[in-house]
Amino acid sequence: MExxxxxxxAVPGDGLAMSAYVARLVGxxxxxxxxxxxxxxxEEEEWIGYFASPERGVMLLAWAGERVVGMxxxxxxxxxxxxxxxxxxxxxDSAWRGRGVGRRLxxxxxxxxxxxxxxxxxxxxxxxxxxxxxxxxESLGFVLEARKAKAINLRGKPEDDxxxxxxx
Numbered sequence: 450m451e452x453x454x455x456x457x458x459a460v461p462g463d464g465l466a467m468s469a470y471v472a473r474l475v476g477x478x479x480x481x482x483x484x485x486x487x488x489x490x491x492e493e494e495e496w497i498g499y500f501a502s503p504e505r506g507v508m509l510l511a512w513a514g515e516r517v518v519g520m521x522x523x524x525x526x527x528x529x530x531x532x533x534x535x536x537x538x539x540x541x542d543s544a545w546r547g548r549g550v551g552r553r554l555x556x557x558x559x560x561x562x563x564x565x566x567x568x569x570x571x572x573x574x575x576x577x578x579x580x581x582x583x584x585x586x587e588s589l590g591f592v593l594e595a596r597k598a599k600a601i602n603l604r605g606k607p608e609d610d611x612x613x614x615x616x617x
């Protein structure tokens with residue numbers, strides 16, 4: 450059963466709820482995401498402003514009532530020769546993992562990206578030990594394209610990072 454949530458684009462005024470969400474993630478000390486610092490509501494509002502321009506991508510939020518429980522952003526590549534592609538980052542609140550929130554966020558983001566004229570490639574980096582995320586990505590058609598040796602340092606030493614992509 451999918452979680453009882455709503456998903457919508459981030460809008461001005463969401464910064465406070467987004468900042469509280471990020472504080473919960475940072476507090477977990479996750480070894481699967483690059484985010485390792487608190488982000489102020491003002492900084493979050495700047496990000497919302499960045500994504501207000503559709504040429505830059507999209508930021509979607511999953512809400513449970515008044516609380517952000519998941520986020521995904523797709524950043525379109527700004528270089529002309531690469532503008533058909535982009536990368537995304539996604540996270541889900543610990544209390545909501547395994548309840549379909551990530552799948553719903555990612556499916557909605559993919560649908561959005563597929564609507565962009567000329568856009569045909571979505572990629573991400575994922576740690577090899579984040580097996581649940583890898584399984585989700587594979588179930589939605591992402592394939593492993595590369596193992597980047599010693600490309601990330603989330604556990605105190607350089608380790609491999611995986612590059613996955615969905616192409617249509």
